[in-house]
Amino acid sequence: MSGRCERIYVRLTSGKKDRALDLALRNGLTVSQLVRVLIQLLADCTSEGARTAVVLDRASAARIEREMRRWGNHYNQAVHALNRIAYYAGRGSLRTEEAHRLLGLAAGNLEDLNVAVVQLREETHAICSHAIVSV
Template sequence: MGGRCERVYVRLTPGEKDRALDLASRNGLTVSQLVRVLIQLPADYASEGARTAVVLDRTTAGGLEREMRRWGNHYNQAVHALNTIALFASRGGSNIDYFVEQLECANRNLEDVKSGERGIEGKLRQLEGTTLVDGR
């Protein structure tokens, strides 16, 4: 994307300016970012009824990335615990308490992943049919 060098000047009433500032503030945007978001909406957006536009900003994207990394960590820990059980079992290990402990650890980690997955799936289902707008 090239640098931003073009300007647009808009005259607003004091009420319109206050509304723009409030709307930008409530969404964690500057007024310039708000205008960029609004011009990304489809031209027939208003005529499509009550649809929702979703703004994915850097903070939200970073949060999603951290959550996915956390799930990967839990998943890796669970697989490591299962591999440890398999290794000891293949070597004739007989410490049942250790196996049970490792299996419970793997199960807890996989449950964390599943719980997070269900939460994100629910949020994604809510976003179906919305317009995704880049908030940069």
């Protein structure tokens, strides 16, 4: 049970209980996880003065990590392709004009990827500057 051995019992009206169940369901949480998030959110906001909170569950964090890893793989593949083009162009087995065309195309794709990476980095930094509540 991951160190969770204490219990809290709360009495709610049926309407508030339904709201809690609905809120938990809409966010893919159990009611216990919802209560933990709300407690952590309030503690983080009052201790750090944060006004915005980001709730990130483990599944979403794993998806973000997987997406960033894919971007890294694409970048490595693009650089590898550029190196191969340069290699064959240097050996004379690739026409110069074709090599320039392919290099320009690859460079444009890398630039687009770089812009997206910079944007993702900035957005991730902005998220990390807020109170982060883990589930």
